[in-house]
Amino acid sequence: AQSVTQLGSHVSVSEGALVLLRCNYSSSVPPYLFWYVQYPNQGLQLLLKYTTGATLVKGINGFEAEFKKSETSFHLTKPSAHMSDAAEYFCAVSDRSSYKLIFGSGTRLLVRP
Amino acid sequence: DTGVSQNPRHKITKRGQNVTFRCDPISEHNRLYWYRQTLGQGPEFLTYFQNEAQLEKSRLLSDRFSAERPKGSFSTLEIQRTEQGDSAMYLCASSLPPSGVSYEQYFGPGTRLTVT
Numbered sequence: 001a002q003s004v005t006q007l008g009s010h011v012s013v014s015e016g017a018l019v020l021l022r023c024n025y026s027s028s029v030p031p032y033l034f035w036y037v038q039y040p041n042q043g044l045q046l047l048l049k050y051t052t053g054a055t056l057v058k059g060i061n062g063f064e065a066e067f068k069k070s071e072t073s074f075h076l077t078k079p080s081a082h083m084s085d086a087a088e089y090f091c092a093v094s095d096r097s098s099y100k101l102i103f104g105s106g107t108r109l110l111v112r113p
Numbered sequence: 114d115t116g117v118s119q120n121p122r123h124k125i126t127k128r129g130q131n132v133t134f135r136c137d138p139i140s141e142h143n144r145l146y147w148y149r150q151t152l153g154q155g156p157e158f159l160t161y162f163q164n165e166a167q168l169e170k171s172r173l174l175s176d177r178f179s180a181e182r183p184k185g186s187f188s189t190l191e192i193q194r195t196e197q198g199d200s201a202m203y204l205c206a207s208s209l210p211p212s213g214v215s216y217e218q219y220f221g222p223g224t225r226l227t228v229t
Contacts, residue, residue: 009153032216036220041222042223043222044204044206046218049217092155094216098168099144099208099216100146100158100169101148101206102158105153
């Protein structure tokens with residue numbers, strides 16, 4: 001069975017600092033991996049995805065993630081945090097039959113002025 | 114393209130009542146997914162449709178839950194005899210058929226259910 005673990009339910013950074021949100025997955029087949037962002041009382045918005053090909057994936061709003069098979073990781077980074085980045089971030093792995101998403105428990109990013 | 118819409122956005126109901134939520138997917142998307150998200154957790158898969166066919170149901174979907182997608186367009190999720198444990202955000206997502214370039218699910222804003 002597939003699963004996702006997000007280390008750190010809360011991450012706090014200063015504005016302008018590096019953002020690093022951790023995600024490790026478990027999958028018996030090559031995974032499709034996703035990062036979604038959720039603002040309060042809203043649905044989820046796709047930040048970026050990895051399916052095949054280049055392991056460094058760039059997404060919206062300056063975010064990127066690197067797929068590391070040997071570490072079963074897909075960590076999300078952004079060089080310089082902005083106040084508007086404060087939100088909940090979810091890592092997900094996709095089942096390859098139904099393509100349903102299996103989510104981690106989320107990481108709340110706080111950005112300090 | 115107005116995106117995925119869900120109605121109502123908020124629903125407060127008393128325990129034991131029935132509730133129905135509606136999801137309108139992006140028009141050309143033939144796959145539609147329902148997820149449930151409780152406070153402080155990631156969304157959990159409930160069920161999905163390809164066109165009008167319901168192809169998979171999670172064990173989370175007890176017999177009090179039923180979902181339909183008549184004619185492969187909008188979908189409804191009904192909860193009968195609601196319980197306080199049903200309080201959650203119910204999210205709908207839609208997607209094109211999975212292909213070499215597209216596996217993205219687009220989410221609606223969700224329906225927040227509160228059972229009192």
